[in-house]
Amino acid sequence: MLVQLQYLRAIAALLVVYFHAILQLAKVNPAIDATAFTYGETGVDIFFVLSGFVMWLTTSGRATTPVDFARKRIRRIVPLYWLATLFSALVALVAPSLLKSTAFDLPHLMASMLFLPWINPVDTTMIVPVIVPGWTLNYEMFFYFVFALLLPIREDYRLPALFGAFLAILIVCHLLPETTATKFYGEPIILEFLAGAALGWLYGQKLLLPPRWAWVLLAVAFVFLFVNEALVRPEDRYYGWGIPALFIVYSAISIDFSKLPIVGWLNYLGNASYEIYITHAFTLAFLRIVANRFPIGALQQPVVFVILCLVLSCIVGAIIHEIVTPRRKVRIASRPAADLG
Numbered sequence: 265m266l267v268q269l270q271y272l273r274a275i276a277a278l279l280v281v282y283f284h285a286i287l288q289l290a291k292v293n294p295a296i297d298a299t300a301f302t303y304g305e306t307g308v309d310i311f312f313v314l315s316g317f318v319m320w321l322t323t324s325g326r327a328t329t330p331v332d333f334a335r336k337r338i339r340r341i342v343p344l345y346w347l348a349t350l351f352s353a354l355v356a357l358v359a360p361s362l363l364k365s366t367a368f369d370l371p372h373l374m375a376s377m378l379f380l381p382w383i384n385p386v387d388t389t390m391i392v393p394v395i396v397p398g399w400t401l402n403y404e405m406f407f408y409f410v411f412a413l414l415l416p417i418r419e420d421y422r423l424p425a426l427f428g429a430f431l432a433i434l435i436v437c438h439l440l441p442e443t444t445a446t447k448f449y450g451e452p453i454i455l456e457f458l459a460g461a462a463l464g465w466l467y468g469q470k471l472l473l474p475p476r477w478a479w480v481l482l483a484v485a486f487v488f489l490f491v492n493e494a495l496v497r498p499e500d501r502y503y504g505w506g507i508p509a510l511f512i513v514y515s516a517i518s519i520d521f522s523k524l525p526i527v528g529w530l531n532y533l534g535n536a537s538y539e540i541y542i543t544h545a546f547t548l549a550f551l552r553i554v555a556n557r558f559p560i561g562a563l564q565q566p567v568v569f570v571i572l573c574l575v576l577s578c579i580v581g582a583i584i585h586e587i588v589t590p591r592r593k594v595r596i597a598s599r600p601a602a603d604l605g
Contacts, residue, residue: 267526268516275531277307277537277581278533278540280304282570283576284304284544288548288569288573292552294554305493305501305505306490306501306505306508309506312400312404313463315462316459318464319407319408321464324465327355328415334409349373350540362409365386375393381445381449386488390491391448398542403454410429451502460508474518478515479516484533489505492504493505533582536581536582537581539584551572
């Protein structure tokens, strides 16, 4: 099994948690200027490349129907996401003061449940669902939808068809009058899924990097990812952040991790990364409320607050993971799906 994919899932999830923890820190202690430490948004780009790679890898050489593919994706993603969305909407309805970026709005709620892009009623500059980090799942489900439609195509032609479909989507979205849908689906960030699928094809053809150079490129790509996060605007993330994420995944899959000791806790967090990603917004909001209502000195310290955010988000995500994951004997790194779901 490609245990390195689990490692990357864990790292990507922790990067996103760290990014949102820094944003919450500014609300806990406005006197602290944490802008110099605002990193981690690029974890999403790693997730997207991983998603394309895994979708290709798990369907290559197998007779998978669009219905079977969709059923597995829905079973994995939808129940927890719907539960979290309904809970967030309920809180927004009965205690709106607790939430800073969510308000109860029925059309917005319905669009969120259906994974459709919708303008946030609180901040009309953002196209995000009830659970703000869920905007990535809107892209994920869209990618799954397009990918499922192309599964009946012979595998030799599937990757070119995927390239053609995504390029056509981008072109059409830019030619049509601007709407919420064309603006959302017209973002070049969707090319990161395409890049991941291309990596899946390369892996299947055994067109990989020499291991020695893969380790070097892995380190360099991570450095470029963090440097570019400071230098490249989020609007240009598809190349500024997407390309380093692409090389991170390409380098990782070129290394034979089976010859290395398993990092158990990192592998476990990779398995629980979806649950961590979905629930961390609630965990961070809870810590923010506690820090604001009970001004304990330690909670006001940036390092302590951020570490608590990371640790508690992992604990809550792990608990939810244990609840929602069927109890069965599994091999280490048993769930190869390295995307958000």
